[in-house]
Amino acid sequence: MAPQRFKRHLAFLQKAYHPLSVDELVARIVARTVPDNAVAITFDDGYRDNVVIAKPLLEQAGVPATFFLTTGAIGKGRPFWWDELWALLCAGPPKAEFIMDVAGQPLQVQWSDDQPATKMCTPWRAGVEPQTGRQRAYVLLWRNLKDLSPQSRDKALKTLHEHLGGSATPTWSDLDLPMSLEDAGSLPSTCISVGGHARTHHPLVEFDPARRWQEISGSRAEVAEQTGQLPTGFAYPHGNWNSETRTQVADAGYSWAVTTHRAAVMPKNCDPFALPRLAVGDWSAEQLRDEMEALRR
Numbered sequence: 001m002a003p004q005r006f007k008r009h010l011a012f013l014q015k016a017y018h019p020l021s022v023d024e025l026v027a028r029i030v031a032r033t034v035p036d037n038a039v040a041i042t043f044d045d046g047y048r049d050n051v052v053i054a055k056p057l058l059e060q061a062g063v064p065a066t067f068f069l070t071t072g073a074i075g076k077g078r079p080f081w082w083d084e085l086w087a088l089l090c091a092g093p094p095k096a097e098f099i100m101d102v103a104g105q106p107l108q109v110q111w112s113d114d115q116p117a118t119k120m121c122t123p124w125r126a127g128v129e130p131q132t133g134r135q136r137a138y139v140l141l142w143r144n145l146k147d148l149s150p151q152s153r154d155k156a157l158k159t160l161h162e163h164l165g166g167s168a169t170p171t172w173s174d175l176d177l178p179m180s181l182e183d184a185g186s187l188p189s190t191c192i193s194v195g196g197h198a199r200t201h202h203p204l205v206e207f208d209p210a211r212r213w214q215e216i217s218g219s220r221a222e223v224a225e226q227t228g229q230l231p232t233g234f235a236y237p238h239g240n241w242n243s244e245t246r247t248q249v250a251d252a253g254y255s256w257a258v259t260t261h262r263a264a265v266m267p268k269n270c271d272p273f274a275l276p277r278l279a280v281g282d283w284s285a286e287q288l289r290d291e292m293e294a295l296r297r
């Protein structure tokens with residue numbers, strides 16, 4: 001989202017809604033005192049632009065927010081794999097067709113885009129139908145790489161790089177990387193709180209209980225180490241959860257958790273460990289209002 005748009009969103013929310021932190025929202029759900037038009041803002045993953053761009057705007061507007069950190073990515077200086085995948089495809093040729101090995105399985109990849117690379121590589125919202133051949137190839141690869149171990153995924157990305165000629169080296173804006181340790185340390189304030197988002201961002205249901213516990217409980221301790229604040233909330237990576245995962249999140253000491261289920265929180269009938277959310281796009285303030293109001297119906 002463009003920073004100017006985010007600024008307009010904040011002004012709109014301050015005017016027409018009642019922004020509060022998720023901690024306050026959950027406390028008020030329990031106390032049955034949720035104000036009308038309550039809204040809480042969250043950011044997933046731990047990108048550097050959250051600290052550099054979003055945090056100052058939130059503080060200027062006096063709107064609280066929670067930032068969920070993928071602790072294993074903080075301070076590593078390496079892009080998230082899904083960004084690396086997109087950058088590799090963008091740096092590739094206009095046409096491609098090959099069969100690549102993905103963890104021992106052959107995967108056919110192809111695209112043919114006659115639009116200029118800049119147009120093709122315009123980011124598009126996850127969840128929106130891909131428009132170009134390259135976007136479709138991205139979705140296919142994303143689905144096939146998502147559940148792999150980090151080692152197998154790295155190998156698949158390397159194989160893809162080789163198939164694309166091996167010469168195309170993506171360039172990175174510093175803001176598109178995960179936070180540095182210094183960024184994470186400067187995050188908490190009266191306005192900004194931090195939450196867990198596991199260590200590796202792997203879909204948690206895929207893990208055995210012991211490994212899942214390391215991800216959930218381990219990330220709580222690591223967020224505390226990295227930021228100096230013990231988190232109260234958790235965001236399930238990829239919105240992937242089940243009842244066992246939910247129980248482990250509660251046992252790890254978190255007080256609430258958010259999913260990616262698109263809905264409004266219904267205070268009379270809600271599970272604090274499965275709070276739904278609305279994923280916000282690069283919208284005008286009017287679009288934001290319409291999308292939020294549509295959830296009331």
Ligand SMILES: [Zn+2]
Pocket residue numbers: 044045197201237238
């Ligand atoms: Zn995430």
